[in-house]
Amino acid sequence: MATIDGSSIKKLIVACDAGMGSSVMLAGTLKKQLAKNGVTVEHSSVAEIPKDADLVVTQTSLADRARGVVPDVPVVPFQLFLGDPAVTKVVKAIQSGETIEV
Numbered sequence: 214m215a216t217i218d219g220s221s222i223k224k225l226i227v228a229c230d231a232g233m234g235s236s237v238m239l240a241g242t243l244k245k246q247l248a249k250n251g252v253t254v255e256h257s258s259v260a261e262i263p264k265d266a267d268l269v270v271t272q273t274s275l276a277d278r279a280r281g282v283v284p285d286v287p288v289v290p291f292q293l294f295l296g297d298p299a300v301t302k303v304v305k306a307i308q309s310g311e312t313i314e315v
Contacts, residue, residue, distance in 0.1 A: 216314050217268065217287050219306030225252055228259045228271040228279050235294040239270075242295075246304050262286070268315070270300055287315040 225243060229236035240256040247254060255263070259278045262269055269288045271279045276290035291297040306313040 215287055216312050217306075218310070218312050219303075219308070220310035222252055222267045222307050224263070224265060224267045225254045225303075225307075226262055226266040226269045227254065227256050228262050228269050228275065229256070230259060230272075230275055236272075239294050239300070243270075243300075243304065247307055250307050252307060268303065270303060289315050 225247065227236050227240040227243065237256050240254055244254040257263065259271065259275050259282060262279060262282045264283060264286075266283060266286050269279050269283060269286055270291060271288060273290040273292050276288050279288045289299050289303055291299045302313055305311070
């Protein structure tokens with residue numbers, strides 16, 4: 214596993230397959246949670262993840278596709294759109310500037 218410094222994350226992408234629905238809500242929630250930390254949160258389809266992303270969060274079933282699109286960007290897979298421990302861990306690491314394993 215790779216590690217990333219939470220304080221170095223400035224652009225977080227929530228990637229999904231269709232580009233609508235629950236992942237848009239997750240992106241909105243993360244945008245509010247991370248606004249004070251100067252993190253830009255964007256929503257994107259997996260096929261169009263921006264190359265300048267610092268971190269990508271996406272459903273477990275899409276993680277390998279995301280890694281193929283941006284091989285040099287850490288990808289954090291999650292299973293639940295609300296309250297997933299992996300997403301919570303990312304938010305806490307960014308807010309506290311801690312290092313996390315991805």
